[in-house]
Amino acid sequence: MLETVGLTAAEGEVYRLLVATETASADEISGRSALDAPTVGRLLLALEDKGLASAVEDSAGRFAAVPPEMALVPRIRHHFEALEQTRAAVYELVETYRRGARARGTGEAIEIINGAAALRQHLRQLQSGAGHEMMWFVKAEYVAMSAESNQEEFDALGRGVLYRALYEQAYFDHPDSVDYVVKGVRAGEVARAVPLLPLRMAIADRSVAVLPLTASGTPANPRELRAVLVRESSLLDALIALFEHHWEIGAPLRVTEEGQIGGAGPADAVSPVADDRHLLSMMVAGMTDEAIAGQLQVSKRTVQRRIQGLMNLAGVATRMQLGWHAARRDWL
The missing domain is CATH 3.30.870.10 (Endonuclease Chain A)
Structure with missing residues (x-):
């Protein structure tokens, strides 16, 4: 999906993994993906050239992600x-x-x-x-x-x-x-x-x-x-x-058996419950908080509170990161 903002599929995968951690080395990212460490190392340098990653000072070989709101928005x-x-x-x-x-x-x-x-x-x-x-x-x-x-x-x-x-x-x-x-x-x-x-x-x-x-x-x-x-x-x-x-x-846009926009993939150990997956699917689809609240028949504040809870569950700081995490973990 990040190909549309100038990243290759492999660069996008490495960037997503880097976003999910504070800092990481090529070996650590390789251990979480199907890519070997030398390939990850080249991809990290490519991300650095594109302004999406930076080398960590006083820590040889480790990189940190430039926040998506600064690098991608x-x-x-x-x-x-x-x-x-x-x-x-x-x-x-x-x-x-x-x-x-x-x-x-x-x-x-x-x-x-x-x-x-x-x-x-x-x-x-x-x-x-x-x-x-x-x-x-x-x-x-x-x-x-x-x-x-x-x-x-x-x-x-x-x-x-x-x-x-x-x-x-x-x-x-x-x-x-x-x-x-x-x-x-x-x-x-x-x-x-x-x-x-x-x-x-x-x-x-x-x-x-x-x-x-x-x-x-x-x-x-x-x-x-x-x-x-x-x-x-x-x-x-x-x-x-x-x-x-x-x-x-x-x-x-998927439709559940209950006639709602959403639909869950295979659950993991800390995946959200069905109602929150429905909310997450609407958020990823681009619906506003007001529109989601109307569909779920709850208040806008409740929608925002539940989204913050999903961000805490995923261990991310922004909604964009939450969308990437949800896609990677099959929460949608």
Whole structure:
């Protein structure tokens, strides 16, 4: 998962092990992993070069982790700023391509959709015609089609179409959002969550995409809503790559038998109880404390107290460290 912030898989593993200890040598980390000591030594030096580890003074061969909030959070912030710039560039490219298509008298790759009703109709047709796969970016606040009205998804799932849906954190602020996700996952949807999505998007069979050109919810006048339909082109290839990039960094959303987002792996000697695993799964998925409290029907203070208890159980100091520890120990 840390590949997205510039680390190799091996560097990420060594960094996680280093975060879990105050200091460690190559031999000690090797004893906790499948890596030999010389390889760990090279990886520790690589982490030091990247600003994620530092050699301990007066202690030859020992390294300490630079705290994740100092080493990784700025990288993540820069990453999302770059994605926002990508979104703006995509919109600019759409407009440039549309103008060029008009000048050439063709509109084969780009089509402008005017109005919420027309967009809704295109989304229904897109799903009804899908034969293999649907890819969705789901942001907070729908612009044309609400989750509860999208029967076409369940019809397509029934035909064997793969649905991959990425939900941004703010989506779960809606009181019924968890129920919608649970219903979709139970029907066969594969869902993941990320802190932020750059745009709304649906892609069918990797051959056509629909993008509403609005930053927030439906305009006051639904007829003023604009969207773009993108057919096979270099622009469509870029949108597919954008989806796959976010998919790689997304946190999987599982559904328990009780119909809740969460799900526990094999327990260890000091693993959290089922209720805390459910809370932990929602936290890792990016839900706010308020949203978690609403789902669990407890106070925000109770959520924060329980998260602090999980941090104490894991022996970590930050929520980011707790997420890494939970993934490594199979608590999710």
